[in-house]
Amino acid sequence: MELYSGYINKLIEQFSKLPGVGSKSAQRLALHVINMPSEHVERFAQIMVEARKNIHYCNTCYTLTDKETCPICANPKRDHKMIMVVENIRDLAAYEKTGKYDGVYHVLHGAISPMMGIGPNDIRLKELVKRLEEEITEVIIATNSSLEGETTAMYISKLIKPTGVKVTRIASGVPVGGDLECIDEMTLLRALEGRTEL
DSSP, X not given: OOSSOHHHHHHHHHHHTSTTOOHHHHHHHHHHHHHSOHHHHHHHHHHHHHHHHHOEEOTTTOOEESXXXXXXXXOTTSEEEEEEEESXXXXXXXXXXXXXXXXXXXXXXXOOBGGGTBOGGGTTHHHHHHHTTSOOOEXXXXXXXXXXXHHHHHHHHHHHGGGTOEEEEOOOOOOTTOOGGGSOHHXXXXXXXXXXXX
């Protein structure tokens, strides 16, 4: 038996297509939208359409922006000689939340994965190499600790090292509150290699 009529079901269906939104959340969102004042719904829909139309990739680092250059790349206080390479925009946002990194970024939009048919030409590596024509002192590789992330990191390292630019890899290791016995060997090895003096 159908609980709701046509348009409510269509709205629930559209919300359920969003990542991380299950059927209960989709239903909650749909009912919330239906109960909103109509001018708020129109404004909400208008902003979604305008955002989709006006947001594009930054012409320097390839994060999302509605300007030609994103606020990070346009900021003269950032260290433009240091580039952190990340797999996606969410990774960039995670590092920005720390408030401790003052360089700029380069978003690859993926990682090398032969199993998935993703090669070096399918991510933004050419654009990264082009940026090295400027005066860059360090490239920090901050790809994930997955097989794809490690493959991408090694490929980038081999690509950049001949240019003389310093290439570093973020340390990854034991999460705060993690029990050593529950952590895989690769993570423990990376934690050991990335150790710092106390």
